[in-house]
Amino acid sequence: xxxxxxxxxxxxxxxxxxxxxxxxxxxxxxxxxxxxxxxxxxxxxxxxxxxxxxxxxxxxxxxxxxxxxxxxxxxxxxxxxxxxxxxxxxxxxxxxxxxxxxxxxxxxxxxxxxxxxxxxxxxxxxxxxxxxxxxxxxxxxxxxxxxxxxxxxxxxxxxxxxxxxxxxxxxxxxxxxxxxxxxxxxxxxxxxxxxxxxxxxxxxxxxxxxxxxxxxxxxxxxxxxxxxxxxx
Amino acid sequence: xxxxxxxxxxxxxxxxxxxxxxxxxxxxxxxxxxxxxxxxxxxxxxxxxxxxxxxxxxxxxxxxxxxxxxxxxxxxxxxxxxxxxxxxxxxxxxxxxxxxxxxxxxxxxxxxxxxxxxxxxxxxxxxxxxxxxxxxxxxxxxxxxxxxxxxxxxxxxxxxxxxxxxxxxxxxxxxxxxxxxxxxxxxxxxxxxxxxxxxxxxxxxxxxxxxxxxxxxxxxxxxxxxxxxxxx
DNA sequence: GGCTCCTGTTGAACGCGTTCAACTTTTCGT
DNA sequence: ACGAAAAGTTGAACGCGTTCAACAGGAGCC
Numbered sequence: 284x285x286x287x288x289x290x291x292x293x294x295x296x297x298x299x300x301x302x303x304x305x306x307x308x309x310x311x312x313x314x315x316x317x318x319x320x321x322x323x324x325x326x327x328x329x330x331x332x333x334x335x336x337x338x339x340x341x342x343x344x345x346x347x348x349x350x351x352x353x354x355x356x357x358x359x360x361x362x363x364x365x366x367x368x369x370x371x372x373x374x375x376x377x378x379x380x381x382x383x384x385x386x387x388x389x390x391x392x393x394x395x396x397x398x399x400x401x402x403x404x405x406x407x408x409x410x411x412x413x414x415x416x417x418x419x420x421x422x423x424x425x426x427x428x429x430x431x432x433x434x435x436x437x438x439x440x441x442x443x444x445x446x447x448x449x450x451x452x453x454x455x456x457x458x459x460x461x462x463x464x465x466x467x468x469x470x471x472x473x474x475x476x477x478x479x480x481x482x483x484x485x486x487x488x489x490x491x492x493x494x495x496x497x498x499x500x501x502x503x504x505x506x507x508x509x510x511x512x513x514x515x
Numbered sequence: 516x517x518x519x520x521x522x523x524x525x526x527x528x529x530x531x532x533x534x535x536x537x538x539x540x541x542x543x544x545x546x547x548x549x550x551x552x553x554x555x556x557x558x559x560x561x562x563x564x565x566x567x568x569x570x571x572x573x574x575x576x577x578x579x580x581x582x583x584x585x586x587x588x589x590x591x592x593x594x595x596x597x598x599x600x601x602x603x604x605x606x607x608x609x610x611x612x613x614x615x616x617x618x619x620x621x622x623x624x625x626x627x628x629x630x631x632x633x634x635x636x637x638x639x640x641x642x643x644x645x646x647x648x649x650x651x652x653x654x655x656x657x658x659x660x661x662x663x664x665x666x667x668x669x670x671x672x673x674x675x676x677x678x679x680x681x682x683x684x685x686x687x688x689x690x691x692x693x694x695x696x697x698x699x700x701x702x703x704x705x706x707x708x709x710x711x712x713x714x715x716x717x718x719x720x721x722x723x724x725x726x727x728x729x730x731x732x733x734x735x736x737x738x739x740x741x742x743x744x745x746x747x
Numbered sequence: 748g749g750c751t752c753c754t755g756t757t758g759a760a761c762g763c764g765t766t767c768a769a770c771t772t773t774t775c776g777t
Numbered sequence: 778a779c780g781a782a783a784a785g786t787t788g789a790a791c792g793c794g795t796t797c798a799a800c801a802g803g804a805g806c807c
Contacts (some may be wrong), residue, residue, distance in 0.1 A: 285774085289587065300773095300785090301784085301785080302612070304785090325762080325763065325764085326763080326764060326765080327632075327762095327764095333787080335787095336786060336787050336788065337764090337765085337787085337788075338765095338766080338767080338786065338787055338789095339785075339787070341764090342784090343785095346765080347764065347765090392596050394604070399639060399641065400641075401636070403635060403642070405638070406633060406634070406638035406697075407635030407638075408635075408697050409631065409632075409794070415698055466640045466647055469747055474744055477740075477743065477744065477747065478744060481736070481737075481740045482737075482740070485736065485737060491575070492730070495729070497727070498724070500710030501720055501721075504713070505713075505714075506710075508710070508713045508714070511709065512706055512710060515701055515709065532755090533755080556793080557794085558794060559751070559792095559793085559794090567756080568757050568758065569757085569794090569795085570756065570757055570758065570795095570796080571756050573794090573795070573796080574755065579795090589773085602804085
């Protein structure tokens with residue numbers, strides 16, 4: 284390839300030609316998705332906008348659906364950036380959960396019109412875009428790590444027997460929020476924001492209550508069940 | 516239409532020609548879906564199998580996706596039939612929940628290979644097939660009614676302040692089960708069955724615990740939130 | 748019967764996502 | 778520097794879901 288020999292693998296100004304073509308296609312796709320939505324954006328248009336042939340676009344992306352992965356990566360990074368200030372300053376757990384969730388809702392706002400279409404594709408179990416698929420395992424891991432940060436940086440003490448599973452549980456709850464958001468047609472995602480605002484304190488209280496003897500056995504059962512389900 | 520004047524609206528032996536064509540198409544579609552899956556079944560093949568032209572199939576069904584509605588209706592009825600014996604004999608709430616859930620899993624078993632594809636379509640918010648859409652409101656209502664029966668016929672007392680919302684909450688929890696089932700690749704849906712078996716007693720215990728003063732306020736808050744979310 | 752609607756019915760045609768044989772360019776061992 | 782293998786690139790072609798102008802038949806009215 285046109286890369287200088289021995290250069291560092293991915294310097295921003297001089298990406299390999301292949302990498303540049305790749306991101307030109309994603310760039311074109313996202314622009315068009317935003318302008319005309321997912322369904323009304325044709326692969327022919329994406330290729331033309333990126334200055335390549337249709338066949339070439341398919342050399343880099345196995346399908347139109349795969350272009351969405353590029354969107355995910357970008358959105359994930361944007362979310363991180365928007366969530367970091369909250370995680371750096373706020374110590375109250377409920378506020379951290381709310382802050383990180385709202386950060387996500389805000390970064391996704393520009394894409395809301397067509398993001399529903401995306402997540403529907405992701406809902407199909409055989410799709411590599413599914414948040415539970417092995418293909419999206421890296422994205423999932425880093426997303427769960429984000430929720431671990433939410434917990435770790437807070438002043439709330441988590442019971443030992445919950446500590447390991449709780450980040451994943453928060454992530455799962457957040458996936459529920461995303462599902463709600465997808466179906467939420469209210470202005471400015473007001474309903475989703477209400478859901479988050481009202482749910483976050485309940486989660487914190489539930490964590491506190493999970494120490495109570497009446498609940499402890501039940502909660503421990505559920506945590507054990509999750510472990511079982513993952514290994515079955 | 517060819518219907519005798521003043522005849523009862525839909526006598527089984529002599530359906531109107533239109534209705535017969537309609538169900539011939541659904542019949543053909545389901546047969547082919549089962550044989551070759553959703554994606555590998557073409558509308559041309561469905562039309563041929565039903566003995567009509569492609570255009571005619573589109574006269575009765577707005578899209579290939581709409582054929583799925585026929586599948587839903589059928590599956591819903593089958594589930595009812597399979598659940599009724601449980602509801603008629605069993606009084607223990609956990610057993611009723613498990614029985615009705617397992618009945619669903621069993622009736623859906625033959626369709627599992629392609630049902631995931633269906634539910635993915637249903638996950639798209641704008642789709643009329645979405646369980647939350649206005650188009651599927653009748654199916655949703657009757658499904659919630661089923662879960663009301665589950666509660667009403669049991670010997671468990673439900674706190675007043677929960678009684679109104681609980682059937683819908685059980686339905687919602689069951690939608691979660693369905694989502695899990697869609698992603699469950701285990702033999703005979705073993706993981707989903709484990710989930711149901713272990714979750715049902717927890718639900719019953721949670722209903723009992725919801726009377727406790729420590730929890731009551733929180734649970735009431737959540738119930739109130741649901742009400743708010745629906746009206747916003 | 749003749750006329751007008753409305754309900755059905757048809758298959759060719761359209762635009763789409765995707766594939767593929769053919770071609771060009773780059774890489775790399777010698 | 779050379780040549781073969783690998784990587785990149787092309788657009789016509791395929792099969793699909795879907796649309797639509799055109800046509801057929803029956804119901805109701807005169």
